[in-house]
Amino acid sequence: MRNVFVVCVMVLSLFLVVSPGYSKPLQGGDAAAVVAVVNINQATVTELQRLPDIGQVTAERIVAYRTEKGPFRSSSDLVKVKGIGQKKLEKLKDYIVVE
Numbered sequence: 001m002r003n004v005f006v007v008c009v010m011v012l013s014l015f016l017v018v019s020p021g022y023s024k025p026l027q028g029g030d031a032a033a034v035v036a037v038v039n040i041n042q043a044t045v046t047e048l049q050r051l052p053d054i055g056q057v058t059a060e061r062i063v064a065y066r067t068e069k070g071p072f073r074s075s076s077d078l079v080k081v082k083g084i085g086q087k088k089l090e091k092l093k094d095y096i097v098v099e
Helices: 002-018 045-049 056-069 075-080 086-092
Strands: 023-025 034-036
Touching: 045 056, 056 075, 075 086
Parallel strands: none
Antiparallel strands: 023 034
C-alpha cells in the first residue's frame, strides 16, 4: 500500500513540475480542455496555436510581426497582426500576457 502511495505522489509531483504555472479552461468548449496563459512576446508558433481561434497561419504572422517590428507593448497590439480583429482579441485577452 505504501508503494502505491509513493507512486501516486511521484506522478502528481511530475504534473506539477511540467505543467505551466497558470492555466485556464477554455470557455464554451470542452470542460477538460485547458490553455496556459501565453506570453505573446516569447511564444513559439506551436505555443500560440494552443490559443483559442489561433491557427498555424495566424501564429506564424504573430511571430513574424514580433520579429519585424519588435516586441508587443500591450496585448491590444495584436490587432496590428493580419487576421486578428477586436472580436478575436476579446476571445484571447484572458489567455495572453505581454512581458
